[in-house]
Amino acid sequence: MEPLTKDPLLSSLDSYIFYGRLDRFEVSPSIEHKERWDFITNKLRSFASIKDIHDEILRAFYYAAYMKGDNMFYNERWHYLFYWMGYKVLNTLKSNTSEFPEIMYLFKNVRDMLDNTKTHNDIIVEISSDEFPTLKKIYDYIQNYGTINNKLSTHGYKCTQEFNEYIETGYAAYDTFRKRCISNGESCKFFNLIFDTEEKKQLKVLKCREIKDASFFRVLDEEDEDEESRSTTKLGEPLDASQRHMSTMESSHLGLSTHDSSAAPYNSTSSISMEILLPLFGSLFIFFVLYKFTPLGSWIHARFTKKKIGFNEQEVIDESDFLLDHKYENMNINTLTATHKVGYNPL
Missing domain, CATH: 4.10.290 (Bacteriorhodopsin Fragment)
Structure with a gap:
């Protein structure tokens, strides 16, 4: 998963959204696959070094395995699951990473149980613990690149410091690996696996033109409780967090802060x-x-x-x-x- 963030811009990116779902969502396994799930569960619990995250990993397995085809993340669900799981496992193993390859092979067991169309990606489980963090950063950046590019193309778009750092480090990791793979080294097969098309390898440098403090983009907080009562939809229902966030973002990108008197609504x-x-x-x-x-x-x-x-x-x-x-x-x-x-x- 991605590190937890309260940054409103980062939290709107695809990788943060999906990794958050893997953390929270619960899906019950099918009885039809009970024997296979029992095998995977027992194998997972045999790794005492990650006992603290056994249930989390199993829950994420269920979510990805039974995702419906109309989900926007459906085509990338296995890649997301792999990088989410690897991040969790490495953070739990700390410095003793000898079991990392064997644990990550469980991912392949789960994928093959319900989807055997991705066998050409089997080499993904061969990624070493040393290269995994960089490849994950590149994968996430590639998945978020389109959204980031669209945001920065908006006139007057403002970035947070954390969002700007994410863009810079993501591109730096991509560019470093790309240059290394000009000679087509061993690790390049993992790098090339991330890109569906040749065009994806030619990413341009993205830059924020203006950086603001995260508080500029804040959603409703304790100081804005009185504002919440005025934030209603046309049907009279309170706005949910995403609606309030989008409303705040629209005002921000028009050059208005959430306390700007010129942005205040007319009285009733x-x-x-x-x-x-x-x-x-x-x-x-x-x-x-x-x-x-x-x-x-x-x-x-x-x-x-x-x-x-x-x-x-x-x-x-x-x-x-x-x-x-x-x-x-x-x-x-x-x-x-x-x-x-x-x-x-x-x-």
Whole structure:
């Protein structure tokens, strides 16, 4: 496994992710392979020098052996398992490494039990305890190279000191071994085994343009407990650690620290107001464009004018009907002369 790290950039690299899974994940072995697993378990426990990590190794065996094909690490699972196991074994054996080759042969037993398509890689178990640390460093760097290159290609990307050192030491190990293998020495067969294609052997030097303290990239800590309550998803659920990390990283690479006031979210009242007003303004703007620049405007104008004319004509008709329906009668001003007045209908 990789040494434990709290560095947010290193922990996002493939090798750190997979080695972490080998440390933590648990998978139950298949009953179908019970006899074979019993053999491997007994053989593993026969090495008293690594008794403290028997269970860890067995658990990692199960995880790699029964990994599903759609896992992103599926094609590299055996290589990862080999280098994870070798790192564990060497750290436990300390200076007495005489049993290292025999212990590592157990890896081949496990792989062959469920996958015999990788027999061309059998020489991997011949790596000596002396060369193992360097070859592991190179293997991990190759697996992480694409991710690192993509990160550094991002404008304004910032590195931690630990991340920068990892890049420098990884490339140095690769370049040293590459130059040594120009003469095609004995150890070059292990070096060449790491590379699937010839292009992978021609790695360019990667450099960090700006280095920041790890605290610049920190995820939520004890000082940010109040911020955690505001870190919610659209569904109202709290962000998990990876989401909070990505949010922090995005702000960092835009040149904003997690405490930058310019990066603070709008208050809830402003957000609600904007949610109401923006759709309204948008609707009005769309209506204005349609009215001004499409036949819709002419149609509405013609419709309105037609209704107005019809309304005026109706008023004239109603007034004429009223006059025709009511006789004109002279006011009874003088009762004595009223008898001489004659009522008539207006023409």
